[in-house]
Amino acid sequence: MKMEKKSIGKKIKARRGAGPKPGPAGKGKWSEERPWGKYQVLEETAHWKVKRIEVKPGERLSYQRHFRRREHWIIVRGQALVTLNGRDLPLLAGDSVDIPLKAAHRIANPGKVQLVFIEVQQGAYFGEDDIERLEDDYGRVGVRP
Numbered sequence: 001m002k003m004e005k006k007s008i009g010k011k012i013k014a015r016r017g018a019g020p021k022p023g024p025a026g027k028g029k030w031s032e033e034r035p036w037g038k039y040q041v042l043e044e045t046a047h048w049k050v051k052r053i054e055v056k057p058g059e060r061l062s063y064q065r066h067f068r069r070r071e072h073w074i075i076v077r078g079q080a081l082v083t084l085n086g087r088d089l090p091l092l093a094g095d096s097v098d099i100p101l102k103a104a105h106r107i108a109n110p111g112k113v114q115l116v117f118i119e120v121q122q123g124a125y126f127g128e129d130d131i132e133r134l135e136d137d138y139g140r141v142g143v144r145p
Helices: 002-018
Strands: 031-034 037-044 048-055 063-065 069-077 079-084 087-092 096-099 105-108 115-123 132-135
Touching: 037 115, 069 079, 069 087, 079 096, 079 115, 087 096
Parallel strands: none
Antiparallel strands: 031 037, 037 048, 048 115, 063 105, 063 132, 069 096, 069 115, 079 087, 079 105
């Protein structure tokens, strides 16, 4: 068994070295502060982008949509209130939701602890400027990030 474990460990390390690098390789910051919390890019390729997002208690992201990507959110800590095309969905750790292309969406933290979720983006483009803000608590409607 020991030989088998070592062999598996070597394969995992080899895969890590050969695949995409964590964070936006050579593209600047790994994390961004926002009025509602912060996010960190965990991995970015030509086909997907993965972020770890934290939302402060009582805060929420803008109600927005994207034209070039869809998203999948997995709640890992805390509680969330997701608004998807006008419908509210309460989510807890372990729950997930799909955000289709062009769907109006937002996530809020109604709890007393930091909300943490993983966002997986898939599509043709992952830039922060692919956001149309429909509503925003911080005065950013019509303003590109």
